[in-house]
Amino acid sequence: xxxxxxxxxxVVFSTTTGYAADLVTPVAGSAYDWSxxxxxxxxxxxxxxxxxxxxTQPSGGFFTDLVPxxxxxxxxxxxxxxxxxxxxxxxxxxxxxxxxxASWTATGIRKTIVSPYFPDTDTETGRIQHYATVVGKVGxxxxxxxxxxxxxxxxxxxxxxxRDNDALVTYEQNEWHNGYALxxxxxxxxxxxxxxxxxxxxxxxxxxxxxxxxxxxxxxLGDNPETYKVKARAxxxxxxxxxxxxxxx
Numbered sequence: 046x047x048x049x050x051x052x053x054x055x056v057v058f059s060t061t062t063g064y065a066a067d068l069v070t071p072v073a074g075s076a077y078d079w080s081x082x083x084x085x086x087x088x089x090x091x092x093x094x095x096x097x098x099x100x101t102q103p104s105g106g107f108f109t110d111l112v113p114x115x116x117x118x119x120x121x122x123x124x125x126x127x128x129x130x131x132x133x134x135x136x137x138x139x140x141x142x143x144x145x146x147a148s149w150t151a152t153g154i155r156k157t158i159v160s161p162y163f164p165d166t167d168t169e170t171g172r173i174q175h176y177a178t179v180v181g182k183v184g185x186x187x188x189x190x191x192x193x194x195x196x197x198x199x200x201x202x203x204x205x206x207x208r209d210n211d212a213l214v215t216y217e218q219n220e221w222h223n224g225y226a227l228x229x230x231x232x233x234x235x236x237x238x239x240x241x242x243x244x245x246x247x248x249x250x251x252x253x254x255x256x257x258x259x260x261x262x263x264x265x266l267g268d269n270p271e272t273y274k275v276k277a278r279a280x281x282x283x284x285x286x287x288x289x290x291x292x293x294x
Contacts, residue, residue, distance in 0.1 A: 121171030176201030
């Protein structure tokens with residue numbers, strides 16, 4: 046009873062002195078703060094597209110003289126599992142959150158097709174082995190929810206292989222491609238340290254032109270080197286789990 050009377054007296058005093066609002070105003074800093082350094086892992090699915098166009102002169106094509114250079118192409122599309130790790134830092138100012146993040150992701154994107162030019166003997170394979178991103182992020186926090194957009198650099202290892210199964214000859218290239226990444230995501234702070242999120246990223250790895258020799262199974266080189274221009278891009282949706290170190294900056 047004494048406690049109730051004391052609390053009533055405090056309320057009356059605060060009301061008469063004009064400070065009643067202070068009793069219902071949240072204490073500054075009581076909302077979740079997204080500031081800090083974080084690291085985590087992500088896993089999901091990625092759909093990748095790879096195209097390879099032969100620029101060998103005077104004629105194009107993997108062992109064909111019938112198709113002009115720059116017109117023969119092979120196209121690959123595959124959806125597969127992907128996953129990796131990420132690390133970043135961010136700072137919250139009012140409800141806005143600014144930061145940067147680096148990530149590395151391995152993918153199972155790999156597709157083998159039968160050659161439309163020599164379907165009885167030739168096969169071609171395109172793949173995206175892994176990619177990395179370094180992006181800037183800007184977000185808006187609703188207490189423990191954070192919605193963000195991101196953009197920046199993307200690079201990845203892209204492979205293309207053409208195989209003549211009768212002649213037992215292979216042309217292959219594995220090159221690092223450079224491009225850009227754009228994306229959106231949302232995170233939810235499960236605890237003061239752990240957050241769970243969902244992230245979408247579009248990765249454009251640009252193109253790379255490479256010349257290589259045809260190789261026989263015994264390791265010797267064939268007579269006709271090939272030049273292919275290879276393009277690659279991917280769209281990835283990932284579930285993310287992150288751990289925040291410290292209490293902010």
